[in-house]
Amino acid sequence: MEVWECLFSEYFGLDDELDKMGVFDCVLDNDSRFFINLMRLKVSNVPEFIDAYQRINDYFSEIAKLADARKELERVKGESPVPQKMFRAN
Numbered sequence: 001m002e003v004w005e006c007l008f009s010e011y012f013g014l015d016d017e018l019d020k021m022g023v024f025d026c027v028l029d030n031d032s033r034f035f036i037n038l039m040r041l042k043v044s045n046v047p048e049f050i051d052a053y054q055r056i057n058d059y060f061s062e063i064a065k066l067a068d069a070r071k072e073l074e075r076v077k078g079e080s081p082v083p084q085k086m087f088r089a090n
């Protein structure tokens with residue numbers, strides 16, 4: 001059976017941009033130790049992980065708010081502080 005492996009940067013055509021920014025370039029559609037199973041974390045009884053599910057959700061909610069603010073700034077000013085080729089066009 002053939003295994004399909006494609007890096008995030010390859011799929012989105014980013015060349016070495018992620019490496020320059022120090023961003024982890026994951027293999028798509030493949031499990032990795034860098035990914036967290038949130039459903040298991042949600043029910044974990046490990047003391048260090050209690051409330052971790054909620055803290056992670058809160059963290060990414062803040063990121064979503066920042067992304068929305070960036071979009072609004074882009075709409076109002078007509079410019080983007082983030083290079084457009086970082087986003088895949090649909």
